[in-house]
Amino acid sequence: MSPEVFPLSLTVFVLIWAAACWDLRHRRIPNKLVLAGVVVGMAVQWGLGGMGGLLDSLAGLGVGLAILMPGYLVGTTGAGDVKLMAAVGTFLGPYYALLAGLASIAVGGVIALGFLLVAGLSSGSAAPWSRYGLMLKTLFATGRPIYLAPAEGEVMGRKFPFAVSIAVGTSSLLIWLAWQSPLI
Secondary structure (H helix, E strand, O other): OOOOHHHHHHHHHHHHHHHHHHHHHHOOOOHHHHHHHHHHHHHHHHHHHHHHHHHHHHHHHHHHHHHHHHHHHOOOOOHHHHHHHHHHHHHHHHHHHHHHHHHHHHHHHHHHHHHHHHHHHOOOOEOOHHHHHHHHHHHHHHOOOOOOOOOOOEHHHOOOOHHHHHHHHHHHHHHHHHHHOOOO
16 A cells, blocks of 8 residues: 555545445435545546546446445445445545445445344344245245335334445455555
8 A cells, every 4th residue: 555545545534434424314325425525536546646547446436336236226225325335436446446345245234134133132123034034935935036025113124324334344444455554
């Protein structure tokens, strides 16, 4: 990790944690914040690497879009989350955008398991186990998967602020990259 990457990392930290705080509070990510992130990411990459940096930034934007787009298409991820990951990609380039996206998905999975655990221990919220069991039985009986939407009050039916997962996953990657730096 070269010395000019540290201010870049700080900028990404500010972007992702601002988005995470906004998502926690309002359950959405402002387009202006994401657009500012894209513009700054592309400008910084262009400034650091010229046309090659700009192309790397565009490729990172594409990878950021692509990694969360399947979740958006099936309705499990919001559009703001996809755009935020694309903005992160403009700073990180395609390879590190892929790693940040995978780390964010892993963090999101751990958080979702936490939600399931809380639902299993709490008598106040409906657990998804019977719904999951019915979907699994249908798959084995017919060979065709079906999706049953969560019932009212079910823990898996609640909106999940995925920007927090993006922030934790990307921050973890950036901290790991800094740790690997010969400057430390």
